C-alpha cells in the first residue's frame with residue numbers, strides 16, 4: 001500500500017526485539033509503516049508524521065501470529081469422529097483416509113473455498129502468516145493440485161505426500177514411498193517450499209521418513225517433520241540430524257530427544273500443537289521440560305479436520321499457558337517469533353525496523369489478556385504487509 005501509516009498511542013508494544021524482556025516490550029509507543037515494512041519504532045511522543053494514522057487507544061499491539069503448521073487443503077469434516085472420541089474412542093490417525101476420499105472427490109473450487117474460508121478465519125484471529133500442507137490427496141495429481149491451491153494463499157507450502165500410505169498401496173508401502181520420492185515429488189515441488197513426513201507407527205517408519213526427506217532436500221525443499229505425536233519414536237532425532245527447521249507435536253519425548261533439540265548446534269525448533277491434544281483428549285507435551293532445557297519452542301494450530309479443527313492462535317496460546325505451564329510471555333513469543341523461527345524467517349514475528357509490517361491491535365491493554373480472557377474475540381485490528389485488513 002502506498003503512503004506511510006502511523007500506528008500510534010500503543011499502551012504496550014510487543015516487539016520481540018530489544019526492550020523489556022522477554023518480549024521486547026515498549027510502553028506508550030508508536031510504529032511507522034512504509035512500503036509494507038516497519039520503518040520506525042519508538043516513543044509515541046516522538047512519532048514522525050505520516051499520511052495516515054491508526055489510534056490504538058492505549059491498547060496492546062503485537063506482531064501478527066505465525067501459524068507454522070496447518071493442513072487447510074481438504075474436503076468434508078470429521079465431526080462424528082470427534083464426537084466418538086469425546087465418548088471415549090482413541091485417536092489413531094486412521095480417519096486421515098476418510099478425508100483423503102473426500103478430498104479426491106472434491107473440485108478445485110471446493111478445495112479453494114475451504115482454504116480461503118479457513119485462512120480468513122485465521123486472519124480475523126490475528127494470523128498474518130500461515131503455513132499450508134498438502135497430504136489429503138496422496139496421488140500425483142491430487143498432491144500437485146493441493147499445493148497449487150495452497151500456493152495461491154501462502155508462500156509457506158509443504159508437500160506432505162507421506163501423510164499416510166493410501167489404502168490402494170496398503171500392502172506395498174515401499175512402492176508408495178517410491179511414488180512419493182519420484183513422480184509425486186516432481187509434480188509437487190514447483191509449488192512447495194517444504195517437505196514433511198508423518199513419522200509415526202501406522203504412518204511412516206524412520207527409514208521411510210529418512211528416504212523421503214532426503215529426496216525432498218535433493219529437490220531443494222526444506223525439511224519439517226510430524227514426530228513423536230502418538231508415541232515415542234526416532235522422528236525427533238531424525239529431524240535434528242537432518243537439520244529440519246522444525247519437528248512438530250513432540251508429545252512423547254525421551255531425555256535423548258530433549259538433549260538433541262537442546263544441542264548447541266541444533267537449529268531445529270520444537271513446534272507444539274496443543275489444539276491436537278485438546279481435540280484428541282490426549283496428554284499435552286511437556287513444554288516446561290523443553291523450555292527449561294533451552295529448546296526453541298513454537299506454537300501452531302495444526303488446523304485440520306481430524307485432530308485439531310481450530311484456526312485460532314489465541315486459543316492455542318491460552319491452552320499453552322493453562323495446560324502446558326508456559327508463561328503468557330513464552331506462549332506469545334512461541335506463537336509469533338517462535339513460528340517465524342520454525343519457518344526460518346527473520347522478517348516476520350518481530351516488530352523492528354525492516355520487518356514486514358504485520359501487526360495485531362488487541363481489544364485489551366496487555367498481551368496477558370490472550371490467555372487471561374480465553375475464548376473472547378480480542379483481535380480488534382489486523383495489519384498485514386502494512387495494509388489494514
Ligand code: NIG
Nearest residue numbers: 093096198276302304306307
Ligand atoms: O498433525 N498427525 C498427522 N496429521 C494431522 C492429523 C490429520 C488428521 O487426523 O486428519 C496432525 O495431527
Ligand code: FE
Nearest residue numbers: 069071226302
Ligand atoms: Fe499436522
